[in-house]
Amino acid sequence: MIQYKEGEFKEFIIKPNNSLSWKGNKIFFFILFFVSFVIAFSFAMAGMWLILPFAGLEMILLGSALTFCYIKNSQCEIVKIDEKNVSVSLIKSRNKKVFGCRKYWAKFILNKPRLKGYPHKLVLRSAGREMEIGALLTDEERIKLAGMLKKNVEQ
Amino acid sequence: MSLIKNLIFFIASMSVFNIAQAGWLDLNMTEGVTDLSQEVFGLHMLILWICVVIGVIVFGAMFWSIAMHRKSRGVTPATFHESTSLEFLWTIVPFVILIGMAVPATKTLIKMYDHSDSEIHIKITGYQWLWQYEYLNTNVSFYSKLSTPYNEIYNKDTKNINYLQEVDKHLVVPVNKKIRFLLTSNDVLHAWWVPDLALKRDAIPGYINEMSVVINEPGIYRGRCAELCGRHHGFMPIVIEAVEEKEYEEWLANADKVKSSDVAKINK
Amino acid sequence: MSSVVKDEHHDEHPSGIMRWITTTNHKDIGTLYLWFAMIMFFIGGLMALVIRSELFQPGLQFVDPQFFNSMTTMHALVMIFGVVMPAFTGLANWMIPIMVGGPDMALPRMNNWSFWIMPFAFSMLLSTLFMDGGAPAGGWTLYPPLSLQTGDAFPFLIFAIHFMGLSSIMGAINIVATILNMRAPGMTLMKMPLFVWTWLITAFLLIAVMPVLAGGVTMLLTDKFFGTSFFNAAGGGDPVMFQHIFWFFGHPEVYILILPSFGVVSAIIPTFARKPLFGYASMVYATASIAFLSFIVWAHHMFTVGMPLAGEVFFMFATMLIAVPTGVKVFNWVTTMWKGAMTFETPMLFAIGFIVMFTIGGFSGLMLAITPADFQYHDTYFVVAHFHYVLVPGSIFAIMAACYYWLPKWTGNMYSETLGKTHFWLSTIFVNLTFFPMHFVGLAGMPRRIPDYSLQFADYNMIASIGAFGFGFAQLIFLYLIIKTIKGGTKATDQVWEGAEGLEWTLSSPPPYHSFNTPPVIK
Numbered sequence: 001m002i003q004y005k006e007g008e009f010k011e012f013i014i015k016p017n018n019s020l021s022w023k024g025n026k027i028f029f030f031i032l033f034f035v036s037f038v039i040a041f042s043f044a045m046a047g048m049w050l051i052l053p054f055a056g057l058e059m060i061l062l063g064s065a066l067t068f069c070y071i072k073n074s075q076c077e078i079v080k081i082d083e084k085n086v087s088v089s090l091i092k093s094r095n096k097k098v099f100g101c102r103k104y105w106a107k108f109i110l111n112k113p114r115l116k117g118y119p120h121k122l123v124l125r126s127a128g129r130e131m132e133i134g135a136l137l138t139d140e141e142r143i144k145l146a147g148m149l150k151k152n153v154e155q
Numbered sequence: 156m157s158l159i160k161n162l163i164f165f166i167a168s169m170s171v172f173n174i175a176q177a178g179w180l181d182l183n184m185t186e187g188v189t190d191l192s193q194e195v196f197g198l199h200m201l202i203l204w205i206c207v208v209i210g211v212i213v214f215g216a217m218f219w220s221i222a223m224h225r226k227s228r229g230v231t232p233a234t235f236h237e238s239t240s241l242e243f244l245w246t247i248v249p250f251v252i253l254i255g256m257a258v259p260a261t262k263t264l265i266k267m268y269d270h271s272d273s274e275i276h277i278k279i280t281g282y283q284w285l286w287q288y289e290y291l292n293t294n295v296s297f298y299s300k301l302s303t304p305y306n307e308i309y310n311k312d313t314k315n316i317n318y319l320q321e322v323d324k325h326l327v328v329p330v331n332k333k334i335r336f337l338l339t340s341n342d343v344l345h346a347w348w349v350p351d352l353a354l355k356r357d358a359i360p361g362y363i364n365e366m367s368v369v370i371n372e373p374g375i376y377r378g379r380c381a382e383l384c385g386r387h388h389g390f391m392p393i394v395i396e397a398v399e400e401k402e403y404e405e406w407l408a409n410a411d412k413v414k415s416s417d418v419a420k421i422n423k
Numbered sequence: 424m425s426s427v428v429k430d431e432h433h434d435e436h437p438s439g440i441m442r443w444i445t446t447t448n449h450k451d452i453g454t455l456y457l458w459f460a461m462i463m464f465f466i467g468g469l470m471a472l473v474i475r476s477e478l479f480q481p482g483l484q485f486v487d488p489q490f491f492n493s494m495t496t497m498h499a500l501v502m503i504f505g506v507v508m509p510a511f512t513g514l515a516n517w518m519i520p521i522m523v524g525g526p527d528m529a530l531p532r533m534n535n536w537s538f539w540i541m542p543f544a545f546s547m548l549l550s551t552l553f554m555d556g557g558a559p560a561g562g563w564t565l566y567p568p569l570s571l572q573t574g575d576a577f578p579f580l581i582f583a584i585h586f587m588g589l590s591s592i593m594g595a596i597n598i599v600a601t602i603l604n605m606r607a608p609g610m611t612l613m614k615m616p617l618f619v620w621t622w623l624i625t626a627f628l629l630i631a632v633m634p635v636l637a638g639g640v641t642m643l644l645t646d647k648f649f650g651t652s653f654f655n656a657a658g659g660g661d662p663v664m665f666q667h668i669f670w671f672f673g674h675p676e677v678y679i680l681i682l683p684s685f686g687v688v689s690a691i692i693p694t695f696a697r698k699p700l701f702g703y704a705s706m707v708y709a710t711a712s713i714a715f716l717s718f719i720v721w722a723h724h725m726f727t728v729g730m731p732l733a734g735e736v737f738f739m740f741a742t743m744l745i746a747v748p749t750g751v752k753v754f755n756w757v758t759t760m761w762k763g764a765m766t767f768e769t770p771m772l773f774a775i776g777f778i779v780m781f782t783i784g785g786f787s788g789l790m791l792a793i794t795p796a797d798f799q800y801h802d803t804y805f806v807v808a809h810f811h812y813v814l815v816p817g818s819i820f821a822i823m824a825a826c827y828y829w830l831p832k833w834t835g836n837m838y839s840e841t842l843g844k845t846h847f848w849l850s851t852i853f854v855n856l857t858f859f860p861m862h863f864v865g866l867a868g869m870p871r872r873i874p875d876y877s878l879q880f881a882d883y884n885m886i887a888s889i890g891a892f893g894f895g896f897a898q899l900i901f902l903y904l905i906i907k908t909i910k911g912g913t914k915a916t917d918q919v920w921e922g923a924e925g926l927e928w929t930l931s932s933p934p935p936y937h938s939f940n941t942p943p944v945i946k
Contacts, residue, residue, distance in 0.1 A: 017607065019523075019603065019604055019605065019606035019608075019610065020604050020606075024603070028599075032630055035631050036630070036631055039632075039634075039635060043635065043638070046664060047653070048638065048664060048668060050641050050642045051634055051635055051638030051639070053638075054634035054635075054637040055638075058633065061592065061593070062599075065529075065530055065600055066600055066603075066604075069604050072529075073604055138524075138607060138608070
């Protein structure tokens with residue numbers, strides 16, 4: 001998913017596709033939570049309480065799996081292009097890595113895959129340094145992004 | 156060598172056996188000898204025929220389609236993929252058919268759960284691996300276990316016709332009287348099952364299950380333990396002998412006497 | 424089952440055995456699952472052949488009754504937890520990310536763990552065969568008090584079940600997370616292939632009921648070793664409660680074993696009929712209602728425990744209701760075939776075989792739902808015939824259909840159609856020879872799980888045993904065919920099947936090692 005903003009500088013926010021919102025994930029989790037606990041509590045009422053801890057552990061596992069998956073999918077890259085500079089910030093949960101260079105030297109290169117079916121690879125290259133951009137995207141989006149970025153740097 | 160010989164003999168005897176005995180009756184559920192077992196048989200046949208009819212229609216349509224709508228006949232595929240009315244129809248029609256099956260089944264079930272007016276009460280206890288029968292309100296109580304000799308089981312003797320379905324002491328009951336069985340177990344789960352009486356219930360430690368029966372015809376009926384109960388699960392048959400009431404009274408008095416003298420002997 | 428091309432694009436990955444142990448790639452893990460299922464299929468099959476050898480003739484010939492009981496118990500555990508479930512999880516691993524247009528499974532690391540738990544769990548389970556007191560012999564249902572009579576094997580059995588449960592839960596959570604979060608843009612829920620839908624519902628069921636099994640078997644363990652009395656009547660416990668627990672897990676479990684097959688068949692029939700699936704939406708709703716009903720029918724496995732009349736009636740009605748959505752599915756498949764332009768390659772043959780024989784199993788299921796008649800059927804070979812009809816020519820045939828259907832995609836090579844068809848016809852003939860006579864002996868009064876029987880059951884048991892050996896040997900063709908296809912063969916096109924639709928067919932055959940990422944076009 002690419003979000004494009006234009007103000008003092010041009011900003012591209014690049015995120016992987018998250019096909020279910022956080023709210024959707026929560027709703028799904030609570031449906032399962034509800035079902036599991038109705039079952040586990042009913043058995044506990046009948047004296048079979050040992051099902052309860054297992055249901056609890058499983059819900060912890062499910063909850064953390066969904067959360068982990070959501071966090072993984074909400075990492076993003078922000079490409080900022082202003083008059084002189086190009087900067088790329090990599091945001092992974094709380095970590096932020098910034099990579100910057102002169103616009104003049106910046107070059108966006110879209111490498112074609114060697115075999116059919118493999119993804120394209122988009123890199124920012126500047127003075128011998130190289131960084132991959134848009135690994136989170138689908139191929140279609142990456143090609144589109146490459147086009148947009150190239151146009152902006154060339155101006 | 157003996158194995159091969161046995162095998163040849165077995166195949167030969169099997170074909171004779173087939174001609175002599177095999178028939179529709181061997182393939183189907185027994186009709187049994189009680190009103191309820193006949194009702195159960197009726198239900199079984201009703202459902203079977205309903206399934207057969209549905210099967211003929213569905214498979215008929217399918218095989219017609221397989222025969223006619225094949226690419227090698229040069230047909231072009233249709234494109235339809237929905238029909239609300241059709242889908243509605245084949246949800247409702249099975250539902251109606253199901254109700255048609257459920258109603259008689261429920262009626263029979265209610266009759267099976269009616270244990271009132273029983274005249275004879277027998278407590279059955281399952282053990283690994285035999286049955287105990289106690290005639291309540293009398294002194295009669297005995298164990299009944301497999302009487303097939305080991306040599307037959309281990310293929311040293313020819314197996315007799317009642318192989319694995321004969322016991323040392325029959326459970327004797329009168330015909331035309333309502334008998335109530337109380338069923339429990341002393342160790343693991345068992346299930347007491349006599350197909351001719353359409354009776355099957357689990358024997359569960361700590362539980363007393365009930366079932367009742369009126370047998371219409373005198374005869375010897377054979378059944379088996381039907382719930383896995385360990386090593387000799389396959390070796391705890393049930394033989395129940397239904398006799399005329401007078402005969403039953405005599406048998407009971409006799410058994411009571413024997414039992415009392417046993418008790419007297421022990422007390423000496 | 425894959426010969427994946429060397430990845431030249433992304434990071435290096437380890438080769439040899441370490442590649443398989445450390446892999447987080449969904450295709451590798453799918454392959455591992457499928458091979459694991461294949462190995463277990465032959466182990467479980469050998470156990471079945473021990474059973475059928477002993478039952479070939481009346482009398483005890485080969486094995487001790489206790490060992491016979493171990494065989495029935497282990498055969499069931501291996502086939503259910505070691506074959507059908509891993510095979511479907513393997514198919515899900517391979518196909519679901521591709522089908523929804525995602526790059527990989529949502530949680531690749533967990534995916535690796537959930538597979539590698541399985542070999543440990545099954546080594547533990549199979550090692551019980553060599554223990555003092557023998558392998559578990561109380562039936563796969565583990566009913567106490569009998570299961571508590573198990574010897575040294577008991578704790579191993581319980582922990583093996585715990586591990587299998589853990590593995591399936593992790594697998595299910597992963598699949599759920601993948602389906603929910605990894606879909607390509609435009610892949611809305613109601614555009615997903617039915618295989619994905621059926622797996623979503625299956626995973627839901629797994630997550631809902633696995634804790635029940637885990638709790639149940641743990642209570643067995645504490646009853647045996649820690650002096651609790653959950654199920655011990657003498658200590659104030661309730662042995663029937665275990666059956667409620669077990670079947671509360673067990674009934675959804677049987678749908679866990681069959682729902683993904685519905686998905687597979689719903690993919691294959693339209694492909695070879697060259698016609699879109701009839702009633703996609705009603706298929707989804709039918710699957711969901713089957714899943715819902717599976718929670719309220721468990722006690723139909725327990726009609727003879729002596730429930731109150733109202734309970735018996737309720738469970739009879741609820742059980743009969745399942746026939747409605749299941750019927751809808753069968754009607755939809757038949758209507759999909761109607762007026763299509765069919766060809767009959769091996770996957771289609773298996774799918775048609777599935778429909779016919781699964782329906783036969785469904786009919787006997789309907790008969791079993793009728794409580795008064797169930798008193799006669801319960802715990803007889805009629806039940807054995809019923810569940811083998813829905814599991815062998817049901818689930819197993821669907822798995823085989825799926826293997827034939829996607830094998831060219833996985834390996835890039837076409838399999839031998841002649842061998843495939845031979846495999847199908849032999850399997851179909853022998854599976855019926857094995858299981859159809861079981862209806863008759865069951866109705867005639869033969870209980871299940873007995874090592875020896877009275878003479879009136881001899882004929883059909885002999886036929887069933889012959890069928891079982893035939894079926895077993897026919898599966899060697901399958902093994903040979905798969906190995907042959909992996910090694911080489913005519914190159915498959917990307918489309919593979921003329922009528923196939925779905926994202927997996929837009930990828931190359933075999934698909935690239937890493938991620939999807941050809942632009943998915945979702946109509």
